[in-house]
Amino acid sequence: MSASVDVTSGTLAVPGARLYYELRGKGPLVAIVGAPMHSAPFAPLADLLAADHRVLTMDPRGHFGSVLDDPDADSSPRLRADDLARVIRHVDAGPAAVLGSSGGAVTALALLQDHQGLVRTVIAHEPPLAQLLDDREQQSVATEDTIATYVGGDTLGAVRKFLAGAGLVMPEEVFLQVFGGEKSPDEAASERFFYLHELRSTANWAPDLDALRATTARLVIGIGETSAGQFCDRTSRALASELKVEPMMFPGGHGGFMEDPAAFADRLRKAID
Incomplete structure (x- = not known):
């Protein structure tokens, strides 16, 4: 975080x-x-945008600082959208431009459907919308297999299957550096919550296309410039085709906002403005 950016x-x-x-x-x-x-x-990314915007970031329910009353309660895109709507109202600064990344893009689309008055622009960056694909049934089977692998105790195997399904290729030594080390309690709890209580509902969520077409x-719809052929490239283009809009290309890949935050911020400003 930049020393010149105050965070509350x-x-x-x-x-x-x-x-x-x-x-x-x-x-x-x-x-x-x-x-x-x-x-x-x-x-x-938030630090860069804070030069000329009020920037809200949050932990989704069940992850890190956002603690559940019942740790085994499930999360869904519409529930997370309702959470975001409540926070936007709480900070009393809307209507908002919303950038949702990956599963967060699904949250942002659900927010647009259910809480249109709180939103002026939604940038859905690579939403994983398997239900828009012709091979949706195979995708659902793969999701269940990934969850079963995690439940069976093979956490690294579950991560491998998840990344393979997303089309994200990582050298073995990098994979082990990123995912093979000892996890903090918060990291382990977040991982557990994702596989047991979040992945299924997010992977199987289908947008209300009529509601999205009717929004004011x-x-x-954002796609990474280096994401060609990956799962979220396919799903994002499928959504763009359904809504008859041209996708906007963003620097980097699925995590472009981490790869080059400055370039991503510049492109995001164009999307917002």
């Missing part, structure tokens, strides 16, 4: 959880959300 944090009690959020900067509100990604990996807010 807070928690908000919502049904079944206490949500952790952070605010930076001044100006029109931009909310940045992931699922299961929490607020910390978005910090470099602006919807931008």
Whole structure:
């Protein structure tokens, strides 16, 4: 985090959880959300945007600072969208431009469907919408296999299957560096919650295409410039085709906002403005 950027944090009690959020900067509100990604990996991007925007980031329910009353309660895109809507109302800075990344893009689409008055622009960056693909049944089987692998105790095997399904290729030594080390209690709890209580509902969620076509807010479908042929490239293009909109290309790949935050921020400003 840049030393020149002041960050204020807070928690908000919502049904079944206490949500952790952070605010930076001044100006029109931009909310940045992931699922299961929490607020910390978005910090470099948020710091850059805070130069001319008020930036909201948050931990999705069940991850890191957003603690559930019942750790075994399931999460869904519509529930996370309701959480985000409550935080936007709480900070009293909407309507917002919303960047959702990956599972967070699914959250952002659900927010657009259910809470249109809180949104002026949604940038859905690589939403994993398997239900829009012709091979949706095979995708569902693969999701269940990944979850079963995790439940069976093979956590690295589950990660391998998840990444393979997403088309994300990683050298073995890098994979072991990233995923093979000892996890903190928060990291282990977040991983467990994702596989047991979040992945299935996110992977099987289908957008209401009629509602998205009818929205008065602006919807931008973002795709990474280096994501060609990957699962989320396919799903994003399928959504764009259904809605008859042209996708906007963003620097990098599925995690482009981490690969080059400055270039990603520049492109995001164009999408917002």
